[in-house]
Amino acid sequence: MKSECVALLLVLSLLAGGLHATIYVDDNAPGDPKPYDPNSSDPNEDGSAAHPFDSIQKAIDAAGAGDTIVVAPGHYLSNSNWAYAELDFKGKSVRLVSTAPTDFTVADQTILCGMVIFQGDEDPNCLLQGFKIQNYWYGGILGNQTRATISHCIISGNGPCGATVLKDVCGRIANCLIVDNTTFHDCGVLPAVSGCRTLVNCTIANNLSGVEISNDGFSATDQITIHNCIIWGNQGTQVMERRNSSLPMPEQIDYCLLPADASTLVTRSWSNTIQYGDPCFVRLGRWENAALIKAGVRATRGGSFTGLIEGDCHLQSEGWRWSPQPIHGSNWYYDIVTSPAVSAGDPMDSLGGELERVPDDPEGRLGFNHAIELGAYGGTAQASLAPTNGEAPGVGAVDLEDYWPLGSTSREEGSSYRWFIHDPQGIAREFFVSGYMSSGRGDVTSVAYHVTTANAADWVTKVNCYYANRTLYLTQETPTMPLQAPQHVQAQYPEYLVAGATIQVPYDPFTKTPVEYRSVLVQRGTLAEVLADTSIDPAQFLAGSWPDVIALREISEDGTTGDPIVIFARGFGPLLLAGQPVEGAVVNGKSFGNTTISGGRATRG
Ligand SMILES: [Ca+2]
Numbered sequence: 001m002k003s004e005c006v007a008l009l010l011v012l013s014l015l016a017g018g019l020h021a022t023i024y025v026d027d028n029a030p031g032d033p034k035p036y037d038p039n040s041s042d043p044n045e046d047g048s049a050a051h052p053f054d055s056i057q058k059a060i061d062a063a064g065a066g067d068t069i070v071v072a073p074g075h076y077l078s079n080s081n082w083a084y085a086e087l088d089f090k091g092k093s094v095r096l097v098s099t100a101p102t103d104f105t106v107a108d109q110t111i112l113c114g115m116v117i118f119q120g121d122e123d124p125n126c127l128l129q130g131f132k133i134q135n136y137w138y139g140g141i142l143g144n145q146t147r148a149t150i151s152h153c154i155i156s157g158n159g160p161c162g163a164t165v166l167k168d169v170c171g172r173i174a175n176c177l178i179v180d181n182t183t184f185h186d187c188g189v190l191p192a193v194s195g196c197r198t199l200v201n202c203t204i205a206n207n208l209s210g211v212e213i214s215n216d217g218f219s220a221t222d223q224i225t226i227h228n229c230i231i232w233g234n235q236g237t238q239v240m241e242r243r244n245s246s247l248p249m250p251e252q253i254d255y256c257l258l259p260a261d262a263s264t265l266v267t268r269s270w271s272n273t274i275q276y277g278d279p280c281f282v283r284l285g286r287w288e289n290a291a292l293i294k295a296g297v298r299a300t301r302g303g304s305f306t307g308l309i310e311g312d313c314h315l316q317s318e319g320w321r322w323s324p325q326p327i328h329g330s331n332w333y334y335d336i337v338t339s340p341a342v343s344a345g346d347p348m349d350s351l352g353g354e355l356e357r358v359p360d361d362p363e364g365r366l367g368f369n370h371a372i373e374l375g376a377y378g379g380t381a382q383a384s385l386a387p388t389n390g391e392a393p394g395v396g397a398v399d400l401e402d403y404w405p406l407g408s409t410s411r412e413e414g415s416s417y418r419w420f421i422h423d424p425q426g427i428a429r430e431f432f433v434s435g436y437m438s439s440g441r442g443d444v445t446s447v448a449y450h451v452t453t454a455n456a457a458d459w460v461t462k463v464n465c466y467y468a469n470r471t472l473y474l475t476q477e478t479p480t481m482p483l484q485a486p487q488h489v490q491a492q493y494p495e496y497l498v499a500g501a502t503i504q505v506p507y508d509p510f511t512k513t514p515v516e517y518r519s520v521l522v523q524r525g526t527l528a529e530v531l532a533d534t535s536i537d538p539a540q541f542l543a544g545s546w547p548d549v550i551a552l553r554e555i556s557e558d559g560t561t562g563d564p565i566v567i568f569a570r571g572f573g574p575l576l577l578a579g580q581p582v583e584g585a586v587v588n589g590k591s592f593g594n595t596t597i598s599g600g601r602a603t604r605g
């Protein structure tokens with residue numbers, strides 16, 4: 001009878017999850033005679049939702065490749081922060097997740113108290129997501145060159161021999177908070193993170209040591225990627241390099257925040273998108289009575305706590321910042337400073353799960369989201385919002401400046417933005433930022449960009465472009481500061497766009513003839529989504545994922561929605577202008593597609 005039930009459950013879960021089973025784990029399920037003790041279990045335990053396993057290892061042992069193991073909040077592996085325990089993936093490419101795998105509140109309550117070990121033959125479909133790994137004497141992750149994916153994990157409060165808490169994981173590591181790790185053993189100090197290749201949106205801070213990158217075992221396709229990370233406040237060197245000179249070591253290290261002091265190793269190829277400064281965390285964690293811990297005093301004694309007082313690495317903001325504890329009934333709070341890491345990630349990345357407004361401020365009066373943030377909360381619902389500058393953008397509005405950035409005055413090398421496009425006759429032409437004028441007062445900086453056109457007889461040769469009065473103006477006049485509407489407008493777009501709204505926009509903003517305006521419907525989505533019911537071939541566009549674009553689709557006289565006349569991509573600018581796809585660009589130091597206009601005709605690249 002019992003085996004029939006198990007077989008039925010297996011069939012049901014196969015039906016529900018496609019080819020793969022879902023297996024459940026809970027340390028204190030209702031049928032468990034001894035909650036929190038994996039040695040005494042529900043006699044009917046079979047990994048079903050009704051009779052979950054009480055040990056994660058039992059679930060991994062029962063699982064096959066591709067199965068998903070869902071772990072309820074609880075405390076797993078060792079009962080004690082000082083006793084060794086391990087969890088072994090045993091080379092199985094299973095998905096081990098918490099009940100809400102991208103929610104840090106749930107990760108914080110789903111604790112693996114010990115070492116997590118990969119055998120190295122797990123593939124990228126193997127997933128560890130949504131856990132806290134914490135064991136004062138032994139915790140960490142040992143990858144053995146695994147290709148497994150690790151995300152949304154908190155690796156904090158570990159003190160293993162050598163202080164390394166994340167070692168030899170060759171797969172993607174994303175949205176991990178790696179903080180407050182040390183060692184309580186006398187076996188030296190090694191890097192906190194070593195032998196890992198891809199770190200995206202990780203916060204690595206306040207550890208006894210930093211990150212070591214290395215090209216050990218590299219093949220032709222391997223590279224080091226550190227993207228949208230905060231690496232700060234670790235003792236010693238933040239990022240050190242160990243290079244095998246007989247192997248290549250391609251690196252892409254960009255959009256990161258590092259400390260301004262000499263403890264940061266700056267290698268030759270680091271991008272100008274790296275920032276240096278204080279990430280303005282809410283509060284760093286600290287070890288209480290570390291000397292007693294090291295001496296083996298393993299519990300509160302005589303009133304003195306021994307252990308980690310956890311910090312809070314959410315980013316402070318004068319806009320909105322997530323507080324794990326509600327303050328005045330809300331988890332959204334604000335600070336007197338704004339972290340430089342808020343909205344400082346790669347502007348072309350999708351916001352992911354980040355909120356564009358907090359629930360109590362739908363118009364964005366006090367906080368507005370412009371781009372993914374750096375660190376572990378980037379792309380999650382706990383990312384901070386930057387303070388709103390000036391009037392509220394309004395419900396659902398996005399800022400065209402995030403979709404048509406003209407450059408940046410703070411990073412001059414990246415400010416020479418250019419876009420290449422064909423006219424309807426197939427002549428290649430170009431428009432590019434050829435300079436700017438700015439004036440700053442307080443926090444508000446006004447910038448007008450000079451945009452020049454090349455190889456285009458029917459286009460004006462130079463305009464000034466700037467955002468003012470909630471409008472993007474193009475004008476041949478020289479603007480006056482502070483910026484305001486020009487006397488003679490070449491073309492203009494509304495700055496704040498709301499998906500679903502109908503607006504008037506210029507068809508060809510650079511034309512020498514009077515600019516014609518057309519009624520358009522504002523659509524927002526991925527490039528594939530906004531092209532779905534149009535006659536435009538997606539293959540005409542620059543290769544890329546284009547996760548967040550605004551399409552302005554012409555509305556005909558009979559009210560039907562036609563093809564887009566303009567598409568703006570987040571962090572990039574126009575992908576389509578006057579109905580013509582952009583064929584190349586240089587944006588923030590990155591090149592896309594064909595960026596030459598030699599001989600007047602560009603080859604389609
Ligand atoms: Ca039990």
Ligand SMILES: [Ca+2]
Pocket residue numbers: 026027028029072073074075
């Ligand atoms: Ca539980």
Ligand SMILES: [Ca+2]
Pocket residue numbers: 342343344354369370371372373383384385
């Ligand atoms: Ca953001």
